[in-house]
Amino acid sequence: MISHDSNMIPAREPPATAVGVLAWGKNNLFANPLSALTTLLIAYGLYLLVPPLVQWAFIEATWFGTDSNACSSDGACWAFITARLDQFIYGFYPEEQQWRADLFFAQLVVLIAWLSFKATPGKKWVLGYSLVMMPVVSWFLLYGDLLGLEKVETHQWGGLMLTLLLALCGMIASLPFGVLLALGRRSNMPVIRSLCTGYIELWRGVPLITVLFMASVMLPLFVPEEVVFDKLLRALIGIILFQAAYMAEVVRGGLQAIPKGQFEAFNSLGLSYWQGMIMIILPQAMRLVIPGVVNTFIALFKDTSLVLVIGLFDLLAIIQAGLNDPAWLGNSIEGYLFAGLVFWVFCFGISKYSQRLEQQLHR
Amino acid sequence: MSDYLDEPRLQKPLAKSGQPGVTIQREAAVEQASLIEISGLNKWYGQFHVLRDINLNVRKGEKIVICGPSGSGKSTLIRCINCLEEHQEGSIVVDGTRLTNDLKNIETIRREVGMVFQQFNLFPHLTILENCTLAPIWVRKQSRKAAEKLAMEYLERVRIPDQANKYPGQLSGGQQQRVAIARSLCMNPEVMLFDEPTSALDPEMIKEVLEVMVELAQEGMTMLCVTHEMGFARTVADRVIFMDEGQIIEQAPPEAFFSNPRSERTRRFLGQVLNH
Numbered sequence: 176m177i178s179h180d181s182n183m184i185p186a187r188e189p190p191a192t193a194v195g196v197l198a199w200g201k202n203n204l205f206a207n208p209l210s211a212l213t214t215l216l217i218a219y220g221l222y223l224l225v226p227p228l229v230q231w232a233f234i235e236a237t238w239f240g241t242d243s244n245a246c247s248s249d250g251a252c253w254a255f256i257t258a259r260l261d262q263f264i265y266g267f268y269p270e271e272q273q274w275r276a277d278l279f280f281a282q283l284v285v286l287i288a289w290l291s292f293k294a295t296p297g298k299k300w301v302l303g304y305s306l307v308m309m310p311v312v313s314w315f316l317l318y319g320d321l322l323g324l325e326k327v328e329t330h331q332w333g334g335l336m337l338t339l340l341l342a343l344c345g346m347i348a349s350l351p352f353g354v355l356l357a358l359g360r361r362s363n364m365p366v367i368r369s370l371c372t373g374y375i376e377l378w379r380g381v382p383l384i385t386v387l388f389m390a391s392v393m394l395p396l397f398v399p400e401e402v403v404f405d406k407l408l409r410a411l412i413g414i415i416l417f418q419a420a421y422m423a424e425v426v427r428g429g430l431q432a433i434p435k436g437q438f439e440a441f442n443s444l445g446l447s448y449w450q451g452m453i454m455i456i457l458p459q460a461m462r463l464v465i466p467g468v469v470n471t472f473i474a475l476f477k478d479t480s481l482v483l484v485i486g487l488f489d490l491l492a493i494i495q496a497g498l499n500d501p502a503w504l505g506n507s508i509e510g511y512l513f514a515g516l517v518f519w520v521f522c523f524g525i526s527k528y529s530q531r532l533e534q535q536l537h538r
Numbered sequence: 539m540s541d542y543l544d545e546p547r548l549q550k551p552l553a554k555s556g557q558p559g560v561t562i563q564r565e566a567a568v569e570q571a572s573l574i575e576i577s578g579l580n581k582w583y584g585q586f587h588v589l590r591d592i593n594l595n596v597r598k599g600e601k602i603v604i605c606g607p608s609g610s611g612k613s614t615l616i617r618c619i620n621c622l623e624e625h626q627e628g629s630i631v632v633d634g635t636r637l638t639n640d641l642k643n644i645e646t647i648r649r650e651v652g653m654v655f656q657q658f659n660l661f662p663h664l665t666i667l668e669n670c671t672l673a674p675i676w677v678r679k680q681s682r683k684a685a686e687k688l689a690m691e692y693l694e695r696v697r698i699p700d701q702a703n704k705y706p707g708q709l710s711g712g713q714q715q716r717v718a719i720a721r722s723l724c725m726n727p728e729v730m731l732f733d734e735p736t737s738a739l740d741p742e743m744i745k746e747v748l749e750v751m752v753e754l755a756q757e758g759m760t761m762l763c764v765t766h767e768m769g770f771a772r773t774v775a776d777r778v779i780f781m782d783e784g785q786i787i788e789q790a791p792p793e794a795f796f797s798n799p800r801s802e803r804t805r806r807f808l809g810q811v812l813n814h
Contacts, residue, residue: 434659436659450677
């Protein structure tokens with residue numbers, strides 16, 4: 176025990192330059208002359224850039240209106256966005272049926288929230304539903320022609336709804352398909368190995384635009400009319416087949432990182448190939464490839480905007496279409512900024528979720 | 539069970555206690571019948587002739603220590619027995635099942651042959667208990683409850699029941715190797731293969747693993763050990779086999795092997811291992 180008699184030196188506050196804002200500034204902004212100069216230059220740059228931007232985007236901006244004339248010439252014309260928000264979200268989905276799209280969005284929000292929060296029960300079942308049932312349920316919910324729901328043709332779908340549907344179905348289907356391809360490429364059986372390798376090299380070697388053109392234009396030329404199915408579905412399958420090739424290579428990287436001893440250990444215990452893969456190898460490999468898988472997911476999310484070349488109106492395409500409206504000419508900056516913001520929000524969300532997942536798994 | 543043992547049983551046998559019946563055809567249980575029969579075994583890695591004309595019979599309950607310089611093919615030999623390595627010539631029969639390319643046969647044999655590796659090879663994403671119950675549940679089709687009970691029994695035998703809910707990364711090397719032994723035993727194997735089980739361990743941990751192995755030997759488990767622990771060979775081995783350049787140079791009971799080795803090469807090897 177330390178006795179506190181008068182000879183002990185009492186604790187003092189540290190000097191103001193050692194802690195707090197001042198110390199931080201001194202260490203990080205003005206540590207030496209060069210650092211001080213850089214700080215001042217950047218500050219001046221921000222001073223030139225930020226106030227006009229805020230002025231344009233917020234202070235002088237027009238938020239509501241019916242056409243371009245309502246907008247002031249000095250500020251952003253967000254009225255373009257607000258007036259057309261419905262279309263940006265639902266595409267040409269009939270207005271009286273839009274509750275179905277709302278239900279689709281609500282379903283996504285609930286599922287994601289359910290999987291994100293720690294306390295919610297039955298995660299396994301919810302995940303199972305999300306991965307297997309959700310795409311099918313969503314499809315029938317939006318397409319209708321079932322259980323008294325009115326049929327809404329897919330060419331009427333569009334906007335954010337279409338973007339999310341394409342991206343989600345693409346992600347959910349391409350991951351398992353990619354895993355199978357990766358396992359096939361590492362198989363001992365020469366036929367399976369060369370088939371999978373050939374598939375991956377073929378699909379990785381062509382641009383996605385080519386694949387989409389093939390799906391929408393070429394396929395109907397070669398296949399009898401009765402067999403040709405919905406254009407959106409064809410595009411979706413094209414995206415899935417394409418992304419699976421990329422996914423396969425990401426997963427293969429993870430499989431290669433698993434020590435040989437793990438394979439030998441499950442073999443020597445008498446587990447079969449599939450038992451070992453599902454319970455031993457893949458759980459470890461998938462943990463390793465989360466960053467790579469998320470990278471592919473984000474690329475896929477943004478690649479969905481390529482469906483505009485085959486006449487599907489995803490979020491970006493429908494904003495572009497809106498820019499051609501005579502009533503709203505000259506709003507391309509606002510339109511593209513909005514599209515960029517929406518894409519960024521979703522991609523950033525995916526990235527954040529994956530970081531959390533990594534932290535949870537790497538105890 | 540046949541009385542294949544002369545050694546006193548210190549405790550109740552580790553293996554074969556109350557396990558569900560296994561349906562594989564077995565040859566008539568002749569007294570002193572061979573559990574493993576290897577004849578005319580040859581193996582090549584590309585052009586390299588790694589195993590040459592190996593003939594080896596292992597009786598039930600027999601304990602065999604295989605030693606030899608590195609690269610002599612001793613690990614390869616025992617890895618052929620549960621088909622982690624393929625051989626090109628000769629035959630291996632384990633407990634009446636002949637090792638062929640048939641996947642069913644391979645899996646049958648692997649169920650009866652436990653293996654412990656130099657690098658432990660525990661599954662890092664599963665707890666100790668899950669490591670031990672995985673194969674009994676999925677291969678032996680035991681209920682989770684029964685498998686867990688069995689696993690706890692074996693974890694107690696290797697003296698780490700309190701670690702059951704930890705992950706392998708949280709354990710020391712010696713503890714991990716003991717878990718690996720328990721994991722193999724949970725499958726109630728007929729024979730255990732040890733591939734240099736103590737070579738990756740710190741000196742003070744070697745002892746705790748060897749103690750478990752000695753106990754296992756005393757309980758009558760059939761064992762093939764590749765090891766440089768000559769003390770272990772002296773204590774438990776029925777036969778010591780010396781291999782060099784892919785061949786069995788000499789095999790003898792430990793007393794004869796250590797005191798009166800016949801071949802010059804064995805003598806040289808023993809001189810190197812024992813004199814340091």
